[in-house]
Amino acid sequence: xxxxxxxxxxxxxxxxxxxxxxxxxxxxxxxxxxxxxxxxxxxxxxxxxxxxxxxxxxxxxxxxxxxxxxxxxxxxxxxxxxxxxxxxxxxxxxxxxxxxxxxxxxxxxxxxxxxxxxxxxxxxxxxxxxxxxxxxxxxxxxxxxxxxxxxxxxxxxxxxxxxxxxxxxxxxx
Numbered sequence: 001x002x003x004x005x006x007x008x009x010x011x012x013x014x015x016x017x018x019x020x021x022x023x024x025x026x027x028x029x030x031x032x033x034x035x036x037x038x039x040x041x042x043x044x045x046x047x048x049x050x051x052x053x054x055x056x057x058x059x060x061x062x063x064x065x066x067x068x069x070x071x072x073x074x075x076x077x078x079x080x081x082x083x084x085x086x087x088x089x090x091x092x093x094x095x096x097x098x099x100x101x102x103x104x105x106x107x108x109x110x111x112x113x114x115x116x117x118x119x120x121x122x123x124x125x126x127x128x129x130x131x132x133x134x135x136x137x138x139x140x141x142x143x144x145x146x147x148x149x150x151x152x153x154x155x156x157x158x159x160x161x162x163x164x165x166x167x168x169x170x171x172x173x
Contacts, residue, residue, distance in 0.1 A: 009021050009022045010022055010023075010151070010156055014095075014149075014150040014151075015148045015149065015150065016149065017146050017147065017148070017149050018149075019149040019150065019151045020146060020149055022151050024092045024093075024094065024151045024152075024153050025094050025149070025151055027086075027092065028084045028085070028086065028092060028093075028094040029055040029060075029084070029094070030055070031084070031086065032118060032119045033084050033085065033086055034050040034051060034052065034053075034084075035050070035051050035052075035053040035060060035062060035082050035083070035084050036048050036049070036050050036051075036082065036083045036084070036085075037049050037050075037051055037062065037080055037081075037082050038080060038081040038082070038083075039070065039073055039074055039077065039079075039080045039100070040073065040077045041069070041070075041073045042069065042072055042073045042076065047070070047073075049070060051064075052112075052115040052116070052119055053082075053084075053115060054111035054112075054114045054115040054118070056111070058145060059143040059144060059145050060082060060096065060098075060143070060144045060146070061109070061111035061115075061141060061142065061143050061144075062111075062115075062142045062144075063105075063109040063111060063112035063115070063139050063140065063141055063142065064139065064140050064142065065132075065137075065138070065139055065140075066104070066138035066139060066140060068140065071102055071140045074100040074102050074142060075102050078099040078100045078101070078102075079097070079098075079099055079100075080097070080098065080099070080100050080144060081095070081096065081097050082095075082096040082097075082098075082144060083095055083096075084096075090153060090154035090155055091152070091153075091154055092152070092153050092154075093150075093151070093152040093153075094149070094150075094151060095148075095149065095150035095151070095152070096144065096146045096148070096149055096150075097146070097147055097148035097149075098144040098145055098146045098147045098148070099144065099145070099147070100142050100143070100144055101142070101143045101144070101145075102140050102141070102142055103140065103141045103143070104138065104139075104140055104141075105138065105139045105140065105141050106137075106138055107133070107137055107138075107139070108129060108132070108133050108137060108139060109139045109140075109141045111141065112129070112139065113125070113129050116128045116129050
């Protein structure tokens with residue numbers, strides 16, 4: 001239902017962070033799909049890297065181990081894009097832009113534990129964490145607070161902001 005105080009979230013324009021409240025975004029943020037993180041590497045070339053993530057309700061949090069090259073690259077150029085999508089018919093896609101805030105952590109990043117449990121289940125997730133949780137383990141917490149959000153469900157929200165009718169006639173004169 002649409003009111004002036006609470007617009008229909010799926011009618012919001014691409015870029016509006018309130019799209020995070022859409023059913024598509026909520027499904028993908030709770031899913032076990034990987035986040036594909038696009039950033040600029042230290043040599044100036046683009047990279048896309050798949051990562052486990054945890055949604056806190058305000059930030060997409062990813063983790064990596066100390067020494068990973070992406071840490072320095074993200075600190076130098078923190079503007080990144082993230083895609084979380086489900087290869088289904090029709091596909092569902094969440095597009096997020098924001099700035100990566102990288103924090104060094106002695107030990108295991110708490111959201112890493114939560115992500116491991118969500119992706120692998122409680123038993124295997126605990127085993128995965130135990131396998132890397134040793135004295136001296138250091139990680140980096142990569143947190144992204146979305147500043148731009150896009151949602152595509154290919155039924156009501158289509159690439160380029162076109163209508164369903166326009167999308168159905170693509171490529172025809």
